[in-house]
Amino acid sequence: MNDLLVRLELFMSNPVTVLLLTLGAYLTGERLFIRSGRKGWFHPVIVGSLLVFLVIHFSSMSIETYTEHSSILKTLLAPFTVALAIPLSQQLHHVRRHAGPILSTLLLGAVLVVLLGLGFAWVSGAGE
Structure with a gap:
């Protein structure tokens, strides 16, 4: 055993x-x-x-x-993120048209990621 x-x-x-x-x-x-x-x-x-x-x-x-x-995985994330810039630049007209929803989603995501991180840390027993 x-x-x-x-x-x-x-x-x-x-x-x-x-x-x-x-x-x-x-x-x-x-x-x-x-x-x-x-x-x-x-x-x-x-x-x-x-x-x-x-x-x-x-x-x-x-x-x-x-x-x-x-x-x-973190090392590979940087080139993959940069590679997304090409298709994103080709769709810039769509991004501009939907700027409001995109920005509000990013703001909500930023708040949620902080809250989830704190929640996971609290559940894991992390100190202050």
């Missing part, structure tokens, strides 16, 4: 496990999002974040381990 726990600990601290956890959580969230009829509450980022949080909270994986091993 002790050998099993040691192996599980090694598995949970493996960088490949962290990548598979993150991508699997997102893909699960995407499936749920599509099956729910694309309801906003089941957005893949929300569901994926919640699933990763639950795995970290209820397993032997620490947040430090997850942060360290998910750095490759």
Whole structure:
């Protein structure tokens, strides 16, 4: 039994496990999002974040381990974000036409991300 726990600990601290956890959580969230009829509450980022949080909270994986091993995803995020600029610039006329709803959504999202971050920290037992 002790050998099993040691192996599980090694598995949970493996960088490949962290990548598979993150991508699997997102893909699960995407499936749920599509099956729910694309309801906003089941957005893949929300569901994926919640699933990763639950795995970290209820397993032997620490947040430090997850942060360290998910750095490759953060590194890849920058070029992908820049790559979105090309199709976005081609649709600039649509963006200008819908500037009001876009700005209000961004403002609401900014407020919600802070509240969710504080909520997750509170549930995780973080101090002030």
